[in-house]
Amino acid sequence: MAQKVTPMTQDFSKWYNDVVKMAELAEHAPVKGCMVIRPYGYALWENMRDKLDSMIKATGHVNAYFPMLIPESFLQKEAEHVEGFAPELAIVTHGGGKKLEENLVLRPTSETIIYHMFAKWVMSYRDLPILMNQWANVFRWEMRPRLFLRTLEFLWQEGHTAHRNEEEAEAETQTALEMYREFAEDTLAIPVITGEKTETERFAGAVRTYCIEAMMRDGKALQAGTSHMLGQNFAKAFDLQFQDQDGENKYAYNTSWGVSTRLVGAVIMVHGDDDGLILPPKIAPHQIVIVPIYRSDEERALVMEVADKVRAALPDVRIHLDDRDQYKPGWKFAEWEQKGVPLRMEIGPKDVAKGQVVLTQRHDREKEFLPIDDAIAQIPTKLDDLQKALLERARAFRDERTHKIDSYDEFKKRVGDGGFYLAHWDGTKETEAKVKADTKATIRCIPFDTDGEEGVCMVSGKPSKQRVVFARAY
RNA sequence: CGGGGCGUGGCGCAGUCCGGUAGCGCACCUGCUUUGGGAGCAGGGUGUCGUAGGUUCGAAUCCUAUCGCCCCGACCA
Structure with a gap:
């Protein structure tokens, strides 16, 4: 890793x-179209997961x-479902060297097989609700x-859940959605519109x-979760x-909801900058990286002593000591910045002499010199502050890029610049x-949070009860 | 499926027009000097040039076919 990142203003996709x-x-x-998730990326996903x-x-699931293999006929049992997913199915036709009697699909989602099983498990209203989840x-x-x-x-x-009635199912979709909102905002530091x-x-x-x-x-907009x-x-x-x-015998009501590794992409594209990734502390594989600086073995020993003290004092913080001898500090700074570590601690001979350490924040480059004990005491709070920041x-x-808009001509001119456009529809x-x-x-969503203002559709001029969110999307 | 690009040491590329037996940077290994913003010097190893066929004394290079991947669009979490 010795290359620089293409500036996002030059070519966002690159x-x-x-x-x-x-x-x-x-x-x-x-x-x-397939990817290998490397250990650093997977550690990030694991923390999210x-x-x-x-x-x-905690919500009872x-x-x-x-x-992973589902009989092809299962997909065909729900008309809209098969129509929606048929074009993107991967299908297994052979097994054990023989053509299969019935093709098997690699699940594009598991409603069909799960509800097939639910049907076997549910006899009475007393068997409901079923509140289930799978990681897959x-x-x-x-x-x-x-x-x-x-x-x-x-x-x-x-x-995937099953309920006695629509009210309960509806409440469940809301519970899941609210869980996603909270997760996105509190854990990923990504503000979302529901x-x-x-x-x-x-x-x-x-x-x-x-x-x-x-x-x-x-x-651009990214759909980060659905319920x-x-x-x-x-x-x-x-x-x-x-x-x-x-x-009486009645059909159950179902809900399904999901979020995916796409959220890793969201974290990258919401927080990153031209130097690379910026990770929220709550999900960062390393919350702090310690870069020791030394010339001689004696200096190294002194510096490592401080590093060990810091690590011992903060057992709950994910601290990575970068003790690789083959790289100079400058190289390490650059690498960990690309990898988005929220907080960097430098410890060098000068710091040891003064009883201090240097803390640098990834997202705004703010640099601070703090007595060792103060740094230890402040780090948990600092990580929380970084998360909030x-x-x-x-x-x-x-918010700067979210605009109310009423003229379709203006909308057409501006929408290509990116941003959310709140318009009547x-x-x-x-x-x-x-x-x-x-x-x-496209219409990203009809937001729950609305001021109740009625109006007329920006395109047709027909009445509209509320504004919806238009944007270009991934 | 349309448009564009690319397949050559681990990675990124040059070489292809004009055929002559493969090179550069990075990385890697060894040694010494280095270490507070991507270190320096010296020495060293690394290739069925995507695949198949053809032309030729000779093919990374020319011809034909083929496979694959990436990027941009249509479709989608």
């Missing part, structure tokens, strides 16, 4: 690829695992892959789809029935399609 590569997060696998997993469990890989044969954002195989969690997808953007087979939407540094109210669509397709208290910085960035697919055809922008 910047992104450079950061992924230079920070050693991932690289292309020999197969088109572990936090979200604990939140999923349990983990399970379903197989899924395959979608996308035409245009991009590391982390859209790979043929990706890692995710998918929550809302409902339009019919066009809805998940194949869902009654309603809710989402969290984030803004990347190039002003679907599936109604009885899948229950009917898979005969997921239960006998209710009143003695990143969220606030991202929020300010997004008449609620029709036709208008949505026209905007997309004219500008490549």
Whole structure:
């Protein structure tokens, strides 16, 4: 790793690829559209996964695992679902050297197999709700892959639940969505807009789809998580029935919700800068990197003594001591900046002599000289502050690029610059399609958070109950 | 599927037009000097030139076919 990252203003897409590569997060696998997640990238994902997993469990869900191979016929049982996913299925036709009697698909998502199993497990209303989650890989044969954002195989969690009635299912989708919002903002330091997808953007087979939407540094939107109210669509397709208290057999209501390794891409594109990655402390594989500086063995011993003291005093902080002898400090500074470590501690002979250490923040380069004990005492707070600072910085960035707009002519001129555009919409697919055809922008969501202002559609002039979020998206 | 690009030591590339038996930078190994913003010098190892066929005394280079990947668009978490 001795190269520089392409500046994001020069070529955002190249910047992104450079950061992924230079920070050693991932690289292309020999197969088109697939990626190898390298240890540093995987450690980042693990930190994200572990936090979200604990939140999923805290809201009453349990983990399970379903197989990757699904009978092709299962996908065909729900009409919209098969239509939505058929074009991007990877299909296994042979096994053990023989052609299979029935093709198997590599799961693009697991509704079908999970509800097939739920149907076996549910007899009575007393068996409901089922609140389940799985961490898995899924395959979608996308035409245009991009590391982390859209790979043929990706890692995710998918929550799947079954309920007695629509109210309970609806509440569940909201619980999941709120969990995602909290996770994005508190853990990833990514501010998100919560809302409902339009019919066009809805998940194949869902009654309603809710989402969290984030803004990347190039002003484009990224769907960061979705939560679907599936109604009885899948229950009917898979005969997921239960006998209710009143003695009648009824179809259950399902929900499903997921976030994926795409979130790694979101973290890169929300926080990064021209020097590379910037990681929020809560998910950074190394929260602090210690770079020791020394000439002689004697100096080295003195410096390491301080480094050891710091590490011993902060057992709960993820501290990495970069004691590689083959690199000079300057090289290490540059490398850890590319890798986005939130806080760097330099300890050199001069510092040892003064009883101090040097702390440098990655996101704003602020440098401080602190007595060793003060540094130790302040570090936990500093990490919290850095976490908040990143969220606030991202929020300010997004808010500056979020505009109310009423004129379609103006919208057409400006939307290419990036940003979110809050505009009135008449609620029709036709208008949505026209905007997309004219500008490549889509309705990211109908936001929950609205001031209740009514108006007229910027395109058709027909009445509109509220503004929706238009943007170009990944 | 359209448009563009690229396959040559581990990585990034030059060499291809004009055929002559493969080179540069980085990385790596050894030694010495270095270490507070990507160190220096000296020495050293590394290749079925994507694949197949053809032309030729001779092919990384010319011809034909083929495979793969990347980037930009249409489609998508």
